[in-house]
Amino acid sequence: MKKIGIGLIGLGTVGQGVATIISNPNDRHPLVGELELVAIAVRNLQKKRDISFPNSILTTNPIEIVNNPNIQIVVEVMGGIEPAKSLIIQAIRAGKSVVTANKAVIARHGEEIANEAKAAGVYVLIEAAVGGGIPIIEPLKQSLGGNQITKVSGIINGTTNYILSRMDKEGVDYADVLRDAQKLGYAESDPAADVEGSDAADKIAILSGLAFGGAINRADIPTTGINLLEAIDVTYARKLGYGIKLLAISEKEKTQSKNQKSQPLSIWVEPTLVPEDNPLAGVNGVNNAILVEGNPIGQVMFFGPGAGSGPTASAVVADILNIAGIQSMNKDKTPLNLDPLLSAKSWRNCHVAEGREIKKKNYIRLIAEDTPGVIGEIGTIFGQKKISIESIVQFDSSDTEAEIVVITHKIKQGQLEQALLDIKKLPQVKKIAATMGCL
Amino acid sequence: MKKIGIGLIGLGTVGQGVATIISNPNDRHPLVGELELVAIAVRNLQKKRDISFPNSILTTNPIEIVNNPNIQIVVEVMGGIEPAKSLIIQAIRAGKSVVTANKAVIARHGEEIANEAKAAGVYVLIEAAVGGGIPIIEPLKQSLGGNQITKVSGIINGTTNYILSRMDKEGVDYADVLRDAQKLGYAESDPAADVEGSDAADKIAILSGLAFGGAINRADIPTTGINLLEAIDVTYARKLGYGIKLLAISEKEKTQSKNQKSQPLSIWVEPTLVPEDNPLAGVNGVNNAILVEGNPIGQVMFFGPGAGSGPTASAVVADILNIAGIQSMNKDKTPLNLDPLLSAKSWRNCHVAEGREIKKKNYIRLIAEDTPGVIGEIGTIFGQKKISIESIVQFDSSDTEAEIVVITHKIKQGQLEQALLDIKKLPQVKKIAATMGCL
Numbered sequence A, B: 001m002k003k004i005g006i007g008l009i010g011l012g013t014v015g016q017g018v019a020t021i022i023s024n025p026n027d028r029h030p031l032v033g034e035l036e037l038v039a040i041a042v043r044n045l046q047k048k049r050d051i052s053f054p055n056s057i058l059t060t061n062p063i064e065i066v067n068n069p070n071i072q073i074v075v076e077v078m079g080g081i082e083p084a085k086s087l088i089i090q091a092i093r094a095g096k097s098v099v100t101a102n103k104a105v106i107a108r109h110g111e112e113i114a115n116e117a118k119a120a121g122v123y124v125l126i127e128a129a130v131g132g133g134i135p136i137i138e139p140l141k142q143s144l145g146g147n148q149i150t151k152v153s154g155i156i157n158g159t160t161n162y163i164l165s166r167m168d169k170e171g172v173d174y175a176d177v178l179r180d181a182q183k184l185g186y187a188e189s190d191p192a193a194d195v196e197g198s199d200a201a202d203k204i205a206i207l208s209g210l211a212f213g214g215a216i217n218r219a220d221i222p223t224t225g226i227n228l229l230e231a232i233d234v235t236y237a238r239k240l241g242y243g244i245k246l247l248a249i250s251e252k253e254k255t256q257s258k259n260q261k262s263q264p265l266s267i268w269v270e271p272t273l274v275p276e277d278n279p280l281a282g283v284n285g286v287n288n289a290i291l292v293e294g295n296p297i298g299q300v301m302f303f304g305p306g307a308g309s310g311p312t313a314s315a316v317v318a319d320i321l322n323i324a325g326i327q328s329m330n331k332d333k334t335p336l337n338l339d340p341l342l343s344a345k346s347w348r349n350c351h352v353a354e355g356r357e358i359k360k361k362n363y364i365r366l367i368a369e370d371t372p373g374v375i376g377e378i379g380t381i382f383g384q385k386k387i388s389i390e391s392i393v394q395f396d397s398s399d400t401e402a403e404i405v406v407i408t409h410k411i412k413q414g415q416l417e418q419a420l421l422d423i424k425k426l427p428q429v430k431k432i433a434a435t436m437g438c439l
Helices: A013-023 A030-034 A062-067 A084-093 A103-120 A137-143 A158-170 A174-184 A198-212 A231-239 A309-327 A374-384 A413-425 B013-023 B030-034 B062-067 B084-093 B103-120 B137-143 B158-170 B174-184 B198-212 B231-239 B309-327 B374-384 B413-425
Strands: A004-009 A035-041 A073-076 A097-100 A148-155 A242-251 A263-275 A287-295 A298-305 A350-352 A359-369 A389-396 A401-408 A429-438 B004-009 B035-041 B073-076 B097-100 B148-155 B242-251 B263-275 B287-295 B298-305 B350-352 B359-369 B389-396 B401-408 B429-438
Touching (some): A004 A013, A004 A062, A004 A309, A013 A035, A013 A309, A030 A035, A030 A309, A062 A084, A073 A084, A073 A309, A084 A097, A084 A103, A097 A103, A103 A198, A137 A198, A148 A198, A158 A231, A158 A242, A198 A242, A198 A263, A198 A350, A231 A242, A231 A359, A231 A389, A231 A401, A298 A309, A309 B137, A374 A389, A374 A401, A374 A413, A413 A429, B004 B013, B004 B062, B013 B035, B013 B309, B030 B035, B030 B309, B035 B062, B073 B084, B084 B097, B084 B103, B097 B309, B103 B198, B158 B174, B158 B231, B158 B242, B158 B287, B198 B350, B231 B242, B231 B401, B242 B429, B298 B309, B359 B374, B374 B389, B374 B401, B374 B413, B413 B429
Parallel strands (some): A004 A035, A263 A350, A263 A429, B004 B073, B263 B350
Antiparallel strands (some): A148 A242, A148 A287, A242 A263, A287 A298, A359 A401, A389 A401, B148 B287, B287 B298, B359 B401, B359 B429, B389 B401
8 A cells, every 4th residue: 555645734742743653653553554754844944853854854845745746635733824724725725635733723714624625525624623632523523413413512721721720729819820830831921812712712613613514603702711710709619619610612592493594503602610510520630521412412521631742643643544544445546525424514504693692500799888788689680680590699808898699590691781780880889890601 | 315225123222213313314414314214124013112114114024124225224223142143244245334233242243243344345333332322432443543542441331330329329239229220221120231240341342442453352351240249338438539330441551572462451340449539430320431541642531321212323323424424425336445444443463361460459348357466467468469558447347347448559460369368368357258449
C-alpha cells in the first residue's frame, strides 16, 4: 500500500504531538504506520523543538503544503482566523481533505468551508476543535444519528474550569488564580478568549450545528465569561449545595413549527450553579465533559482532558485515520461519494432563539439595606412577574447591609429582566450584584 | 436514492426500539429516512406489540430475512448463542452486512465471524453489544486509534450496578434487592449471566479485542460476580471511603516482549472498592461507564444508560447508519475495500495473562478471635510475603469475634494467594470471609 501523505501547517504543541504519534506507530492502530509526514510548515526553521525533523521536510511557506502533490491530507494546527481559513480553503480546492483543530475558524466559517468541501468532494474533520482528546464530534456524527437530539451542554473550556476549580477549593479570588494559572501554562498571557467565554461559544456553536443539523450564526450566542465572577458567589453557591461551572448549553425548547423556516435553538454560555449530585459537578481541573440528551437514548456523557498537546493530537490523528481509512476503501480511480455521516452537511436551517426566550433557573445576588421588609418586597415583585422562587436566603455582610440570594425556578429570561428592573427601583436595594444560571 | 433495505431478526424490546426509530425518521439524521424495514422475523405472529406492522413484512422464518434480496443490512436482535450465530454467518455469506447487539455470540465467536465478514467483504457492527446506548465501540474503532491503549475498565452491567447502588443506599442484602429488581424488570428471572459476572466478562472480552487489536479467549477471563457479596462488606467499604462496583478491567501491564508471540493482557471481572472521588464512584443505577486510558490521550470516560430498549436501539441504528453511509459512497458497482477502522480486524495476537500475574490492590475481610495479638500476626505474614499494607482495621462484630479488614497496596495476586494460605493456618483466624479488588 502506498503511504498516505500528511502535511502539517503549524508545529506548536499540537503539531508536535501529531508528529510524535505519526513518527512512532508502534503499538497503535496499524493504519498509523501507513501515514507519512511529507512536509511541515513552521514559522521559524531554527527554533529548538522537542523532536527534530530533517530540514528537507520543513518549510516556512504553508502554500507549499497546500500544493504538494504528495500530500493527501492537510492538517491545520496553526490557529487563528487568517491565514488559517484561507489555507484550509486552498487545500480543499487543491482536492485535499483537511483536518483542523481550529474552533475559531470553524465556528465562524464552518458553513462556507463545508460547502467548499462538498463541492470538491473532500472531508474537513474537526474532532480536535471541541473537547481536546474527548471523542465527541465523531460520536455526534456517527453514533447518535438515530436520535432526536434535545440538548447538548457541558464544560468545554479547560482554562476556566481549572480557574473555577481552584476558586472553589481554595476560596481565592479570580484574579489571583488567573495569575497563577498563567504562570503554570494553564491560561494564555492574553486570556480573553477563554475567560470571557468566547472559546466556549465557538465550541457550542460547532456542537449545535452537528447535534441539530444546521449551522447557526456564531455572533448571536449570548456569552458571559467568568472574568467578572466574585469569590463570594462561589462561597454562597457552595453553601447552597452547588458548584459553579462555566457551561455552554444548546437546547431545542420547541420543535420547529410549520410556518417557521428555521429551527430555533436556545444557546448560551454562562457561569452556572451545578447541584453537587449532577455528573458535571465532579468535573474538575482542565477536564471537559459534554452531555448529550435525546430520544430514545436519554443522556450520555463524554468526559476527559479538554486540552493539552497529547489529547488534542489524539483527536487530530483520529480524523487523519478516518480519512485514511476511507481512502483505502477505493479500489480504482473513480472518486467515491462523500460519506454523509462523516461529511456532516447541514440538513435543516437553525437559528439562535432570542435571549429573552431562554428558559432556565437563575441565581441572583442582591445587596440591600438590612431592614425587615426587604425580602417581602423582593418576593412580591417576583410574584407579580409570575416568577416562582425556589429559595431566598439572606447572608449578612455587615451591620447595615444584607446580601440576599434568590434562586428561581425555570423561567423565561425576559420575565427575569422585567422583575430585575422593578427590583432595582426598590429604595432598599442598592445593587444587583450577580446573576447566573442554575441547573 | 434507492432505499436501503433492513431486515430485523427479533422483535423484543430492542427490536421494537429499532423499528420505532426507522418508522419515525422525523427530526433524526436524514439518512434514517433512507432506511426501509423490509422484513421482520418474529417467534409469534399473533403477539400483541406496542407498534403494529403489516402482516406482509412479518415472518416466523429468519432464513427469509437472510436470503431476501431486498435486504442489505441484517439486524440480529434475537439474542442467545444459537440460532443467532448461524444466522449471522448465513447473512454474511449471503453478502449482507450485519448489525448485532449479541455480546454472548461476539465474545465467543467474534474472531470466526470477523473472518467470515472479511472474506465476504461485509461489515459486522456491534455498538449495542457493550454499554447499551453509550457510544464506545465506534470511538474505540474510529477515534482512539492514534493511541497506545494501556487500560479499559468500567461498569458494564446495568443490572448489577442497580443492585449494588441499592445495597449501598439502603443497607439491604443482595437477595432482597435482587428479588425487587426482578419485580421491577431490572433483573431477569434467571439472573445468572448478570449477577455471576458472565455478561460483564463477555463485554470486556469484546472491548479488549478492540482496544488492544487482538481477540482473546473469552473462557480465560477470571470472573467473580456479586452473587456472594454480603451487605457487611458494602457497609465496611463505605466506612473506609469506598463504594463497591462490579468492575471489568483489561490492562496491558507489560508490552509484548520479542520472544512472545502474543501480547499478554490482565483481564478480570470482580466486585471492586472504588474510592469516593473516582469518577466511577458516582455511576449509579442502571448506568454504565467505561474508562479508556492510553498514550497520549490520558483518560477519557464514556457514561450513559447501559441497557433498555431506547438506548440499545440508538446504538443499533448508529451501526445501521454507518453501513448505510458507506454504501451510499459507492458510485458504481465495483465493490469497495472494507474501511480498516470500521471493520476492525485483529492486528496482533493477544491472550489473557495468568490470574496470579494480575497486579492490584485488594480488600480482605477476615473473621478472627478477638485477641490482642491477631493483627500483629496477620501483619507479619503479609510482611513475610512482601505485601505492603495500606490499612488494617478491626471492626468488632461480637464479644469473642473480630472482623478484620485489610487493604493492601498493589500486589500480584499470586503473592496474595500465598499469604492467604498462611493466614488461614493461624489458629486465631476462623475464616477468610471476603476478598475483592480495590482501586
